[in-house]
Amino acid sequence: MLDLKFIRSNPDRVRRALQNRRSEVDLDRLLALDEERRSRLVEAESLKSRRNAASQEVARRKRRGEDAEDLMAEVRGINERIKDLDERLRQLDADIQALLLAIPNVPHESVPIGPDSSGNVEVRRWGEPRVFPFEPKAHWDLGPELGILDFERAAKISGSRFVVMRGAGARLERALVNFMLDIHTRQQSYVEIWPPVLINRASMTGTGQLPKFEQDAFKCQGYDYYLAPTAEVPVTNLHRDEIIPGEQLPIYYTAYTACFRAEAGAAGRDTRGMIRVHQFDKVELVKFTRPEDSYSELESLTRDAEAVLQQLGLPYRVVVLCTGDMGFSSAKTYDIEVWMPSYNRYVEISSCSNFEDFQARRANIRYRPQAGAKAEFVHTLNGSGVAVGRTVAALLASTA
RNA sequence: GGAGAGGUGGCUGAGCGGUUGAAAGCGCUCGCCUCGAAAGCGAGUAGGUGGGUUAAUCCCUGCCUCGUGGGUUCGAAUCCCACCCUCUCCGCCA
Numbered sequence: 001m002l003d004l005k006f007i008r009s010n011p012d013r014v015r016r017a018l019q020n021r022r023s024e025v026d027l028d029r030l031l032a033l034d035e036e037r038r039s040r041l042v043e044a045e046s047l048k049s050r051r052n053a054a055s056q057e058v059a060r061r062k063r064r065g066e067d068a069e070d071l072m073a074e075v076r077g078i079n080e081r082i083k084d085l086d087e088r089l090r091q092l093d094a095d096i097q098a099l100l101l102a103i104p105n106v107p108h109e110s111v112p113i114g115p116d117s118s119g120n121v122e123v124r125r126w127g128e129p130r131v132f133p134f135e136p137k138a139h140w141d142l143g144p145e146l147g148i149l150d151f152e153r154a155a156k157i158s159g160s161r162f163v164v165m166r167g168a169g170a171r172l173e174r175a176l177v178n179f180m181l182d183i184h185t186r187q188q189s190y191v192e193i194w195p196p197v198l199i200n201r202a203s204m205t206g207t208g209q210l211p212k213f214e215q216d217a218f219k220c221q222g223y224d225y226y227l228a229p230t231a232e233v234p235v236t237n238l239h240r241d242e243i244i245p246g247e248q249l250p251i252y253y254t255a256y257t258a259c260f261r262a263e264a265g266a267a268g269r270d271t272r273g274m275i276r277v278h279q280f281d282k283v284e285l286v287k288f289t290r291p292e293d294s295y296s297e298l299e300s301l302t303r304d305a306e307a308v309l310q311q312l313g314l315p316y317r318v319v320v321l322c323t324g325d326m327g328f329s330s331a332k333t334y335d336i337e338v339w340m341p342s343y344n345r346y347v348e349i350s351s352c353s354n355f356e357d358f359q360a361r362r363a364n365i366r367y368r369p370q371a372g373a374k375a376e377f378v379h380t381l382n383g384s385g386v387a388v389g390r391t392v393a394a395l396l397a398s399t400a
Numbered sequence: 401g402g403a404g405a406g407g408u409g410g411c412u413g414a415g416c417g418g419u420u421g422a423a424a425g426c427g428c429u430c431g432c433c434u435c436g437a438a439a440g441c442g443a444g445u446a447g448g449u450g451g452g453u454u455a456a457u458c459c460c461u462g463c464c465u466c467g468u469g470g471g472u473u474c475g476a477a478u479c480c481c482a483c484c485c486u487c488u489c490c491g492c493c494a
Contacts, residue, residue, distance in 0.1 A: 045451085054474070056418075071474065079474090373429095
């Protein structure tokens with residue numbers, strides 16, 4: 001969520017950002033609502049001020065045993081008008097809030113402008129894709145042949161876009177989770193978290209999944225719980241509605257969780273195998289930082305995720321997403337793409353983003369720069385470190 | 401599922417319907433003391449959102465906020481209703 005005061009004083013900059021992101025939020029309507037809200041607010045507040053003064057005068061008179069019926073009658077009259085104004089203000093607040101929640105983050109100035117993924121820019125490569133003297137098999141062929149992946153039985157248990165791992169496949173998945181967590185907690189300095197994956201509405205709103213992307217999440221029927229689409233949600237919300245002492249920043253967390261995605265808009269894409277499934281495993285990295293450090297922290301976060309692929313010997317490249325391809329809440333995102341031989345191209349395996357104060361404002365996560373100073377919003381970052389299923393797919397196809 | 405207790409500032413914790421936006425303590429900031437520190441003493445210290453002023457701060461000022469939302473009243477942290485959440489005990493359970 002953007003700061004309304006920022007929007008009010010930088011409307012052109014926000015308008016440009018919305019265009020670059022192909023967002024269709026009606027900024028003029030927002031500004032008009034804000035204008036009306038403030039003028040009504042002034043009116044309502046002056047009436048309330050009069051009411052407060054009159055009520056205090058009533059108290060004074062009554063203490064002296066004097067009559068106050070005239071004042072009491074006056075306030076009764078004022079209250080009618082206050083009620084109408086408050087009703088209108090409530091409506092205005094709701095409309096403004098709804099618009100604010102629908103506005104994506106403003107991209108950082110270093111983000112390339114582009115319409116879609118074709119505008120992304122490669123920033124570096126690591127490793128040499130292995131050249132095979134034959135047509136490399138895809139993991140959805142190799143896995144079932146080896147008896148370690150079973151898509152047919154997964155469909156029987158659940159449906160399409162699920163996978164069963166068996167024997168060495170299951171063990172590989174488990175080993176990779178440990179391997180990644182050990183890198184982040186021992187070679188790097190992340191604190192391991194094991195969070196709930198049933199998430200309430202406030203937390204889903206805090207990180208930006210709701211209200212705009214409700215159709216992408218699984219909702220528990222009869223409960224106000226959503227299945228976590230990523231550990232980013234529970235881990236970032238660890239500090240929702242908190243004021244973090246400045247000396248505790250930066251905070252680094254890592255968490256393994258199963259992730260659940262409805263993939264409502266992805267029908268027909270990557271339908272084979274375990275690249276795009278409804279349930280997958282992922283190790284996530286989350287940072288809370290001071291605003292002035294967040295961009296250098298994004299660089300080191302990305303390197304921390306890359307370390308996993310380097311130690312596995314999987315070739316990859318890093319791209320910076322352009323304005324048209326970025327996630328809703330992000331100000332800047334690097335995707336790490338692993339080489340997938342059977343696709344003969346790089347496939348996303350990690351996405352590392354700086355959200356600046358966008359999530360922090362939604363989730364009310366603040367810090368105190370110094371003791372006694374006013375609380376400010378932190379910057380939040382996160383990245384996959386990395387997607388486990390896609391790592392299995394890349395390993396199978398690259399090294400089998 | 402059954403029974404009970406409770407949600408108040410950064411934290412702990414008081415609060416007869418009317419200078420209580422809130423006692424006290426802790427923490428923190430500044431000052432005094434000190435060679436320096438501790439202790440002690442003094443002062444200050446909630447958030448949100450508007451208006452005025454400003455280059456921007458500072459500052460002045462209004463309104464709202466004691467879990468959330470309604471209600472009663474001239475006036476609600478305080479009374480009433482609904483909801484949410486936390487804790488304790490019992491039951492069930494990996």
